Structures are given as C-alpha cells and as structure tokens.
Amino acid sequence: MITTISGERGQLTALRGAWLFDGTGPALIPDPVVVIEGSVIRDVCSGGRVPETPDSGTVIDLPGATLLPGLVDTHVHLAFDASVDPVGNLARRRDYEVVAAMVEAGRAALRGGITTIRDLGDHCYLSLGLRGRADLPTVVAAGPPITTPGGHCHYLGGAAAPTCAGIRAAVREHVYRGVDVVKIMASGGNLTPGSRQDLAQFPPEVLRAAVDEAHRLGLPVTAHAHAVAAIADAVAAGVDGLEHVSFWTEEGVDAPADLIRLIAARQIAVGATLGMVPVPGMAPPPAVAMRMPAMIANMRRLCESGTLMVAGTDAGIAPVKPHDVVRHAPPTLRQLGFSPAEALRAITSVAAGVCGLGHRKGRIAPGFDADILAVDGDPVADPEALQRIRAIYARGTPVTKEDGQGSLGAAASCRSSPVALALVSCGWRFRGDAECTEARGQVLDPLSRCPVICGSGGRRPSRLQPNQVTAAINDGMQIPR
Ligand SMILES: [Zn+2]
Numbered sequence: 001m002i003t004t005i006s007g008e009r010g011q012l013t014a015l016r017g018a019w020l021f022d023g024t025g026p027a028l029i030p031d032p033v034v035v036i037e038g039s040v041i042r043d044v045c046s047g048g049r050v051p052e053t054p055d056s057g058t059v060i061d062l063p064g065a066t067l068l069p070g071l072v073d074t075h076v077h078l079a080f081d082a083s084v085d086p087v088g089n090l091a092r093r094r095d096y097e098v099v100a101a102m103v104e105a106g107r108a109a110l111r112g113g114i115t116t117i118r119d120l121g122d123h124c125y126l127s128l129g130l131r132g133r134a135d136l137p138t139v140v141a142a143g144p145p146i147t148t149p150g151g152h153c154h155y156l157g158g159a160a161a162p163t164c165a166g167i168r169a170a171v172r173e174h175v176y177r178g179v180d181v182v183k184i185m186a187s188g189g190n191l192t193p194g195s196r197q198d199l200a201q202f203p204p205e206v207l208r209a210a211v212d213e214a215h216r217l218g219l220p221v222t223a224h225a226h227a228v229a230a231i232a233d234a235v236a237a238g239v240d241g242l243e244h245v246s247f248w249t250e251e252g253v254d255a256p257a258d259l260i261r262l263i264a265a266r267q268i269a270v271g272a273t274l275g276m277v278p279v280p281g282m283a284p285p286p287a288v289a290m291r292m293p294a295m296i297a298n299m300r301r302l303c304e305s306g307t308l309m310v311a312g313t314d315a316g317i318a319p320v321k322p323h324d325v326v327r328h329a330p331p332t333l334r335q336l337g338f339s340p341a342e343a344l345r346a347i348t349s350v351a352a353g354v355c356g357l358g359h360r361k362g363r364i365a366p367g368f369d370a371d372i373l374a375v376d377g378d379p380v381a382d383p384e385a386l387q388r389i390r391a392i393y394a395r396g397t398p399v400t401k402e403d404g405q406g407s408l409g410a411a412a413s414c415r416s417s418p419v420a421l422a423l424v425s426c427g428w429r430f431r432g433d434a435e436c437t438e439a440r441g442q443v444l445d446p447l448s449r450c451p452v453i454c455g456s457g458g459r460r461p462s463r464l465q466p467n468q469v470t471a472a473i474n475d476g477m478q479i480p481r
Pocket residue numbers: 075076077120121314
C-alpha cells in the first residue's frame with residue numbers, strides 16, 4: 001500500500017516492512033521503518049519507534065517483507081553475456097554492441113536486487129563508462145585484466161610484457177585510465193584455450209612489481225589464481241584479494257596448510273566463485289567436476305581458518321552464471337560453514353568492504369546509500385526468500401520492471417579507437433571528433449571528467465589531442481593528485 005503525505009519538506013520516502021536485516025547483525029529486527037532522503041538513508045527505526053522525519057513524503061508499506069541492503073557481487077563480467085559462448089559473442093560484437101550488452105547485463109543484475117557490482121575484467125575499459133548511471137548498479141571497475149601476451153583473457157585487451165618494467169607500465173596505464181581496482185591474471189584459466197590453470201603466468205618478482213606499482217598509486221590488487229604456485233606468489237606479492245583460489249594442480253587439487261593459514265592471517269579477501277543457477281543439460285567441464293569435492297573441502301578449510309571470504313560469483317561467464325546470480329550464493333556459503341546471517345553479510349556488508357565501499361554500501365544505516373531490497377519472508381531462515389523480490393531501491397530510486405528501456409548514451413555510437421574508447425568510457429568526449437557521432441553537438445567540457453587528464457584535480461591542459469593522451473600514458477605521466 002502506498003500513502004502519500006503532503007507536506008513541505010518532500011523528497012522523503014519511508015519504507016515499512018515486517019523485518020529488517022541491516023547487513024551486519026546476527027538476526028532480523030522487527031517492525032522497521034527506513035526513511036530515505038534523496039539517495040541516502042536518513043533514519044532507521046524499529047520495534048514501533050516512529051521516525052521523527054517523515055512529516056512529509058511517501059510511506060510505502062510492505063507487509064510481510066524483510067528489508068535488507070541491496071546485494072553486492074565482488075566479481076562479475078558485464079562484457080560476458082552468460083551464454084554458452086560468451087568469449088565468441090564478445091569477439092563478434094562491435095564495441096557499441098558490447099556496451100549495449102553490458103548495459104543490459106547491469107540492468108539484469110539490478111532487477112535481481114544487486115545494487116553494487118565489481119567488474120573484474122571488461123573489454124577495453126568499457127565498464128568505466130557505466131559508472132554513475134542511475135539505471136545501473138553502482139559499478140566498481142577493473143578495466144581489462146592484466147595478463148601475459150596470449151595468456152588468460154588476453155583478448156580483453158590487458159596483455160602486458162611479463163617483465164617488471166612491462167607490468168609496471170600496464171598498471172600505470174590502468175591507473176591513468178581511471179580504474180578502481182587492478183585485476184591481474186596470476187594463473188591461466190578455463191575460458192582461454194592454451195592457458196594453463198595449473199601454472200603461474202608471471203614470475204614472482206613481476207607479480208610483486210605489479211602489486212608494488214598499484215599500491216604506490218593507491219589502488220588495491222586482486223589476483224585471479226587457480227594454480228597453487230600462482231596463489232602462493234600472489235600472497236607473497238601482497239595482493240589484497242584472490243579470486244577462485246582452487247589450488248589447481250596438473251593432476252587435481254593440493255592446498256598446503258601453511259598457505260591457507262597465511263591467506264587467513266593476512267585477511268586477504270577470497271572471492272570464492274560461489275553461486276549457480278541450475279540449467280538443465282549444463283554440467284561443469286570434466287576437469288572441474290573431478291576437482292569439485294576437493295575444492296569445496298578446501299574452501300571449508302579456508303573458512304574454518306577465519307579467511308575473509310565473499311561469493312565473488314564470476315557472473316556472466318556461463319548460463320549457470322547470469323548477472324543476478326549472487327542471490328543464489330547463500331546456500332553454498334552455508335555448506336562451507338557460514339551461519340545463515342554470515343552468508344547474508346557475505347553478499348552485503350562484507351562484499352561492500354571488499355569493493356572498497358564499506359563506508360556507504362552494504363548496510364541499512366543512517367548515512368549509507370539507500371540501496372534497499374525488500375523480499376517476501378525471512379531471508380535468514382530461508383535463502384529462497386531472495387528469489388521473491390517485492391521492491392528494489394538503488395540510491396533511493398525505485399527500480400521498476402520497465403527499467404531496461406532508454407538510450408544507451410554517447411558511448412554507444414563510438415567506434416573503436418583505443419583512445420576514443422578509453423576517453424568516452426570515462427565520460428570524456430572529443431571536441432568535434434569524427435569518431436564519436438553522438439558527442440558532436442552536445443560537447444561537454446572536454447576535461448570535465450577524464451581521470452586520464454584530470455584525476456581528481458591538478459594539471460588541466462586547455463586542449464589535449466588523442467595522440468597526446470597516448471603519449472602521456474606511454475611516458476608514465478604522473479597522476480595529478
Ligand atoms: Zn572472472
């Protein structure tokens with residue numbers, strides 16, 4: 001039931017549910033009222049206490065519903081379309097078609113109650129242009145993952161010379177383009193024929209140089225790591241996160257106890273690749289199926305050792321991994337030993353912290369972003385409740401079924417020139433550039449938002465040509481601070 005209260009302040013919405021999971025607590029809280037002002041949570045009341053604020057605004061009653069934070073997935077690929085051939089489809093698409101598919105993937109996530117995603121591998125930095133859009137989840141972007149020439153996911157555009165100098169340059173380029181996190185492929189992977197999941201891709205000192213360069217420039221690093229050696233090297237290099245952590249060997253799986261202890265002791269965030277939607281006729285590849293029992297057992301050992309673990313689903317890489325798959329992760333997390341509330345925290349507040357957004361995402365508390373999910377029933381006792389969505393708010397705006405229409409914005413009409421894509425993808429448009437048809441006629445301040453040139457302030461050349469941007473990147477231009 002929706003009641004509109006007329007008043008002078010306006011802009012306030014009060015959500016009234018039966019229960020609240022606030023993202024951090026051990027249990028549900030009865031009779032909550034969450035007051036949203038604009039894009040932020042202004043007040044949270046419970047147990048019949050009446051908020052002071054909504055003397056004006058809208059009260060939305062959701063009887064029988066539990067309010068919880070919008071979900072957070074720390075590992076997605078918007079550029080992969082969750083088909084049986086995501087890599088082939090990506091290769092067949094022109095860049096504007098890739099952007100269109102990424103937008104649709106983001107909207108699918110949002111319609112599934114996922115209000116924050118971390119894209120850990122896009123194509124040519126295209127995910128950076130999707131940040132800040134009202135019709136998508138909040139996007140944390142890694143750009144193309146850094147890999148070896150011909151290595152895992154090299155086709156995404158992030159191959160670097162496997163030397164200390166080469167990888168430092170690659171990290172700098174990512175920083176200049178404006179990524180939020182550096183993703184590095186420490187081992188091979190399943191999506192790339194010819195790459196070896198059981199082997200490290202970079203020498204240890206090169207991995208160390210990558211982490212050192214990223215940390216020096218203020219960015220965290222997460223490493224895709226299947227091979228035991230890749231996991232050990234990444235831990236030794238000082239990464240902030242590890243993805244997959246399958247302890248893959250040529251013959252099977254081998255997780256050394258001291259390595260598990262080290263991952264837990266350093267509180268390295270492990271993205272466990274959990275969450276799957278069963279699809280009839282689809283089975284994991286034999287090499288994965290054969291190793292699965294041991295991989296699950298090792299994940300349980302990591303949990304028992306106190307590892308910081310999140311679902312990190314890898315959404316987009318297969319039909320069993322649609323872009324809203326993280327709401328299917330809690331049952332698997334519980335199999336690993338998570339309590340029901342811990343499983344929900346792992347896809348809300350803990351995941352937000354892993355994305356670097358723990359100060360404003362993943363909790364229902366005053367001052368946090370109004371990313372709110374309402375589901376039928378009790379998602380702590382019954383994980384299936386996450387499939388019964390009643391309402392979704394993203395930064396205070398209700399998400400409707402119709403979301404998914406609308407224009408794609410300037411990036412959709414831009415052909416691929418690497419520099420053009422990079423600039424368009426960070427919101428910067430060429431002044432009069434012929435490649436960007438839609439930008440013509442509505443040219444913005446060309447330096448207004450480009451992190452390549454502007455960073456968060458500092459040097460602002462009056463006019464920079466694309467070749468100068470390339471030159472600046474190649475020269476190792478200092479980031480303005
Ligand atoms: Zn991935």
